[in-house]
Amino acid sequence: MYSKKTKGFLAFANIFLALDVICCIVPLVLLVISSFTDNTTLIRNGYQFIPEKFSLDAYAYLLKSGKLIMKAYGMSFVVTGLGVAVSLTVTTMLAYAISRPGIPGKKILTFFVFFTMLFNGGLVPTYMMYTGVFHIKNTIWALLIPNLLVRAYYVMLMRSYFQTSIPEEILEAASIDGASEFQTFYKVSIPMAKPIIATVALFSMILYWNDWQNGLYYLTTRTDLFTIQNLLNRMIQEIQFLSSNIAVGQTADVASLPSTAVRMAIAVIGILPIAITYPFIQNNFAKGITLGAVKG
Amino acid sequence: MEKTKKKSKVRRYLPFYLMALPGLVYLFINNYMPMGGLILAFKNYSARKGIWGSNWAGLKNFKFLFATQDAWTITRNTLCYNIAFIILGTILSVTIAILLSEVKAKAAKFYQSFILLPHLISWVIISYLVFAFLSAESGFINNTILAALGKEGINWYSEAKYWPVIIVLVYLWQSTGYTSIVYYASVVGFDKGYYEAAELEGAGPWQKIRYITLPLLRPVIITMVMLSVGRIFYSDFGLFYQIPMNSGTIYSTTNVIDTYVYRGLLQQGNIGMSAAAGLYQSVVGFIIVLIANGIVRKIDKDSAFI
Numbered sequence: 001m002y003s004k005k006t007k008g009f010l011a012f013a014n015i016f017l018a019l020d021v022i023c024c025i026v027p028l029v030l031l032v033i034s035s036f037t038d039n040t041t042l043i044r045n046g047y048q049f050i051p052e053k054f055s056l057d058a059y060a061y062l063l064k065s066g067k068l069i070m071k072a073y074g075m076s077f078v079v080t081g082l083g084v085a086v087s088l089t090v091t092t093m094l095a096y097a098i099s100r101p102g103i104p105g106k107k108i109l110t111f112f113v114f115f116t117m118l119f120n121g122g123l124v125p126t127y128m129m130y131t132g133v134f135h136i137k138n139t140i141w142a143l144l145i146p147n148l149l150v151r152a153y154y155v156m157l158m159r160s161y162f163q164t165s166i167p168e169e170i171l172e173a174a175s176i177d178g179a180s181e182f183q184t185f186y187k188v189s190i191p192m193a194k195p196i197i198a199t200v201a202l203f204s205m206i207l208y209w210n211d212w213q214n215g216l217y218y219l220t221t222r223t224d225l226f227t228i229q230n231l232l233n234r235m236i237q238e239i240q241f242l243s244s245n246i247a248v249g250q251t252a253d254v255a256s257l258p259s260t261a262v263r264m265a266i267a268v269i270g271i272l273p274i275a276i277t278y279p280f281i282q283n284n285f286a287k288g289i290t291l292g293a294v295k296g
Numbered sequence: 297m298e299k300t301k302k303k304s305k306v307r308r309y310l311p312f313y314l315m316a317l318p319g320l321v322y323l324f325i326n327n328y329m330p331m332g333g334l335i336l337a338f339k340n341y342s343a344r345k346g347i348w349g350s351n352w353a354g355l356k357n358f359k360f361l362f363a364t365q366d367a368w369t370i371t372r373n374t375l376c377y378n379i380a381f382i383i384l385g386t387i388l389s390v391t392i393a394i395l396l397s398e399v400k401a402k403a404a405k406f407y408q409s410f411i412l413l414p415h416l417i418s419w420v421i422i423s424y425l426v427f428a429f430l431s432a433e434s435g436f437i438n439n440t441i442l443a444a445l446g447k448e449g450i451n452w453y454s455e456a457k458y459w460p461v462i463i464v465l466v467y468l469w470q471s472t473g474y475t476s477i478v479y480y481a482s483v484v485g486f487d488k489g490y491y492e493a494a495e496l497e498g499a500g501p502w503q504k505i506r507y508i509t510l511p512l513l514r515p516v517i518i519t520m521v522m523l524s525v526g527r528i529f530y531s532d533f534g535l536f537y538q539i540p541m542n543s544g545t546i547y548s549t550t551n552v553i554d555t556y557v558y559r560g561l562l563q564q565g566n567i568g569m570s571a572a573a574g575l576y577q578s579v580v581g582f583i584i585v586l587i588a589n590g591i592v593r594k595i596d597k598d599s600a601f602i
Binding site: 003005006009010013014016017018020021023024025027028030031034042043045046047048049090091093094096097098100103104109112113116118119120121122123124125126127128129132133134145146147149150152155180181182185206209210211212213217229232233236237239240260263264267270271274278279282285286289290 | 305309311312313315316318319320322323325326327328329330331332333334336346347391392395396398399403407408409410411412413414416417418419420421423424425426427428429431433434435436438439440453469473474477478481500501502533534538541542543554557558561562567570571574575577578581582585586
């Protein structure tokens with residue numbers, strides 16, 4: 001059925017894409033294998049795809065004496081759960097309110113949301129305000145609030161969904177039947193907007209789970225509030241610090257740092273929740289990307 | 297009569313204002329209040345006196361900033377990296393998108409699920425992946441590849457000249473999957489009629505791409521490129537902070553405006569200069585967004601921001 005030319009082209013396309021797939025997963029494979037490598041082998045031979053000696057020690061260590069690490073892991077779940085719940089509620093309500101026609105001041109409110117995508121104060125004033133005015137430094141609020149809670153982009157995405165996919169007649173019918181605006185919102189609009197809510201929830205989940213910047217800026221002394229990302233960030237900073245100090249001839253306290261294999265194991269469990277849910281979320285994720293691209 | 301009408305209008309719309317309120321308050325705090333703090337760039341900040349109480353410094357912070365070599369380095373790095381990202385990223389993701397649209401739908405889905413994966417991983421963890429390859433003592437490249445070639449290991453984290461390549465590769469690894477899906481979605485949506493007609497005329501796959509797919513994709517490409525151009529004064533803090541592991545000896549090729557502002561503020565405590573660099577970024581960045589958006593508007597009104 002295919003001509004010779006087309007066949008050759010298809011082979012080329014498949015080879016190119018397969019190579020791309022390999023490039024994408026090879027670094028992850030190295031990470032996972034390192035976490036299953038015996039630590040002395042790792043130090044002697046370096047990171048390898050086929051190590052001399054495998055070992056489960058790193059994971060045994062995490063389960064047995066990795067209390068701090070497991071606590072940080074727990075924090076990641078707590079912060080992500082809380083963050084996504086609040087973020088989704090606030091974002092959906094705002095998007096819905098500015099999607100309904102006829103509300104006085106609607107244009108101004110929409111612009112108020114939209115303008116934050118064009119211009120911002122940047123890190124210095126934001127940091128000064130959160131630490132100096134709101135005193136969130138070294139509190140759990142630091143992980144939940146700055147920059148993550150409401151993103152104008154998602155508000156605009158949801159707003160256009162409400163506008164284009166929910167017929168105004170249905171909402172009017174609900175209010176004629178005596179439903180209050182809150183009831184209409186809760187019982188009619190939200191169920192109809194499930195696809196977009198799922199998409200924004202997904203993006204928000206990834207945003208919270210992967211965030212390390214708020215911890216870097218605002219958690220300086222309360223390491224007990226660290227999420228897994230903050231912990232990984234702190235450990236890599238220490239490695240950098242140690243290797244630069246060794247370079248100038250100082251002795252360093254290497255013992256306080258978990259072994260290389262353990263650090264790799266922590267990184268693996270840091271990816272794990274995303275890797276496990278990925279098969280279920282990937283369709284929605286791909287859809288979400290194209291949704292944003294169609295109308296920014 | 298007038299009064300009751302007004303009252304009922306307020307009562308009618310009140311629920312919506314209440315729904316919008318928490319989000320608006322948040323945006324006011326998180327996004328609008330810091331804008332006022334931009335005046336810090338014109339002040340001699342003292343923690344005791346606070347933002348508003350600190351003495352005015354006029355343009356002193358800017359004079360200091362632009363007198364340093366840093367101002368030039370961070371501007372050059374930010375712009376050059378972004379230009380490289382835009383050109384290489386676009387070529388690569390358009391190629392992948394077109395190839396995805398040519399293979400069988402099932403295969404496309406399989407490929408797609410893997411090439412999207414890097415985008416879901418945090419920059420901290422990516423820095424661990426990169427470290428596994430580049431670590432001087434135990435990295436895969438030094439220990440396995442260079443050793444097999446009989447070459448000496450390289451101290452990657454202290455040699456600035458390698459970093460333009462490393463940063464661009466890591467960027468492409470992390471982002472291409474994401475952008476190629478955007479292009480792929482447009483290609484899949486093109487009218488099949490064009491292709492069927494071309495096949496009847498005896499066009500091969502390369503000709504179809506050259507004369508149908510690329511011309512149809514042109515407006516999408518231009519729009520996507522202009523959206524990136526609008527962000528050309530900003531960079532991904534994670535990419536430039538985590539991947540080079542904040543290593544000081546390679547700042548000449550890894551320092552960008554975002555990392556400079558962060559280090560000035562939280563590592564060196566040079567708040568005046570950091571604030572000046574931040575304002576420089578906000579203002580120039582804003583002007584560029586408006587220009588880029590103006591261009592998008594001319595080409596494709598629906599994709600414009602405003």
